């Protein structure tokens with residue numbers, strides 16, 4: 529059961545204070561608790577420097593040096609049966625110590641085990657591409673470049689993958705505002721109509737709940753619709769809602785509810 | 797003997813209907829609104845459903861075309877991302893006039909729930925829109941109603957060649 533916390537002023541208090549909420553850590557076990565992982569770790573640490581290693585949620589996590597990554601993944605693929613790179617990306621720790629944490633999630637179908645290789649790089653450093661080992665790393669590394677600005681050496685096509693090529697900024701950085709910076713806000717206007725059109729088109733309206741019944745340019749009150757640009761006084765006559773003009777259109781009969789047949793049986 | 801139903805005592809005995817050019821042109825236009833297949837996200841599924849047998853858009857003469865050059869109305873069905881914005885403008889420019897735009901769903905109207913850096917906050921920032929359909933996603937009935945309102949709008953305006961082209965700026 530969860531420990532009881534007093535709920536006297538929960539409404540008054542902010543429910544969190546940390547700007548970037550730090551999730552509680554799952555307990556870590558020693559690698560020696562799992563014989564398969566222990567053997568793998570021994571094989572890796574015999575050839576490469578392993579800085580830290582533990583088991584977390586049945587995943588072995590190994591911290592290595594950034595320069596070893598290609599060799600480690602090659603060794604794991606060819607000798608340790610970790611034949612799949614299921615995921616890779618970066619974690620933004622720039623606010624803490626100006627570093628990125630890069631992780632590679634490996635899967636061994638034969639051993640039915642998952643291992644995560646991790647390392648830290650300084651902001652501005654590049655990683656070695658593993659695209660030659662795993663084709664899937666091609667797009668993952670491009671995504672990492674797009675979202676975090678981390679380049680991969682020896683990558684065949686180091687370009688943005690999700691955002692347009694002429695985009696500025698890296699959206700997955702924690703410093704990037706969710707609603708976009710100024711470049712993002714005016715991107716489509718600048719590109720299509722040019723900067724001088726900014727004034728004519730106006731800024732983005734991001735308040736999705738905004739409704740102004742006196743603004744007939746953007747809103748129409750249901751049942752009291754007026755032509756665009758009319759000055760709304762609030763004493764408008766109701767407008768009749770109908771699908772078609774009275775009397776129908778040439779060769780198209782107007783729908784009449786009384787003469788229509790209503791089908792009760794939905795299965796008919 | 798032919799079994800036609802011409803009433804020779806009316807209309808001077810001729811099977812003739814008198815109307816104005818405006819009316820006949822608008823009648824033709826409003827009953828053959830060809831739509832550009834423009835499903836951008838989940839709303840596109842509802843647009844496809846409207847075209848399929850249960851809702852059957854063909855009855856209105858609304859036939860989906862895969863080319864903007866053959867289309868009269870662009871149904872913007874889905875989330876318009878900033879990356880795609882230039883293409884919607886290009887496709888809109890390729891449509892021949894007169895042309896209309898239906899903005900279908902919250903995303904196309906205002907950006908909807910995607911209040912983010914990557915989504916255009918309403919496709920009317922890029923192209924002029926005639927009809928906004930609310931909903932996430934609007935049901936096919938809403939789109940049907942929207943098409944009928946568009947027909948009504950077409951018939952209410954003059955058909956003359958001199959009609960003002962719609963421009964955002």
Ligand code: SF4
Pocket residue numbers: 837838839840873874875900901902903904908931932933934
């Ligand atoms: S309005 Fe809703 S259903 Fe339509 S594209 Fe947006 S999220 Fe999807």
